Amino acid sequence: MSSPHSKSAAVTAALSALDEGRTPERPVYREAVRSLLAVLAERAPGRSVEVRVPPYGAIQCVPGPRHTRGNPPNVVEMAPSTWLELATGRVAWAEAVTDGRVQMSGNRADLSAYLPL
Numbered sequence: 001m002s003s004p005h006s007k008s009a010a011v012t013a014a015l016s017a018l019d020e021g022r023t024p025e026r027p028v029y030r031e032a033v034r035s036l037l038a039v040l041a042e043r044a045p046g047r048s049v050e051v052r053v054p055p056y057g058a059i060q061c062v063p064g065p066r067h068t069r070g071n072p073p074n075v076v077e078m079a080p081s082t083w084l085e086l087a088t089g090r091v092a093w094a095e096a097v098t099d100g101r102v103q104m105s106g107n108r109a110d111l112s113a114y115l116p117l
Contacts, residue, residue, distance in 0.1 A: 007031065007032075007035035008035075010028050010031035010032040010035060011032045011035060011036065011084065011088065013028045013032070014028050014029050014032035014033075014080075014084055015032075015084060015088065015090075018081055018084065029056060029080055030056045030057070032080075032084060033053050033056040033057050033080050033083055033084070034056060034057045036083065036084065036087040036088075036117060037051065037053065037057050037058075037059045037083075038059070039087070039117045040059065040061055040087070040111075040114060040115075040117060041059045041060075041061045043114055043117065044061040044062045044063070044111075044114045045061065045063065046060070046061055046062045046063035046064055046066075047060040047061070047062075047064075047066040048060075048061075048062045048063065048064030048065050048066065048074055048108050049061055049062040049064075049072070049074040049075070049076060049106070049108050049109055049111070050072040050074065050075050050076070051076045051077075051111070052075065052076065052077040052078075053077075053078060053079070053080055053083045054077070056080055060072075061114075062074070062108055062111075062114075064108055072106075073105070073106045074104075074105065074106030074107070074108040074109045075103075075104065075105050075106060075109065076102060076103070076104045076109050076111060077102070077103045077104070078096070078101060078102045078103065079101065082096055082101040082102060086102075086111075086115050086116065087115060087116060087117045088116055088117070089115075089116030090116075092112075093110070093111060093112035093115050094112065
């Protein structure tokens with residue numbers, strides 16, 4: 001398991017690359033996305049919402065009814081760059097949703113109460 005320091009280093013490196021108009025290297029991008037998803041899972045424990053950031057990760061979070069099979073009723077999906085911006089407070093939830101950068105379904109899919117991390 002990575003240390004918290006290496007996770008923050010991955011997030012910092014990924015954001016720096018994006019700021020420079022570059023796509024972060026896959027291992028860095030993956031680590032940054034997954035580490036921030038893990039923080040969300042810790043802060044919003046539960047299994048009622050599935051948050052997907054393809055191709056790097058997906059988690060279940062938010063208290064409420066547990067989803068067990070088939071497509072979950074509450075799904076949030078976005079690009080890795082959008083996830084990093086939301087998680088770090090660079091963009092507001094409402095703005096990302098309005099811009100169409102977040103696809104969501106279900107009445108529990110609003111993550112604004114948990115972001116930024």
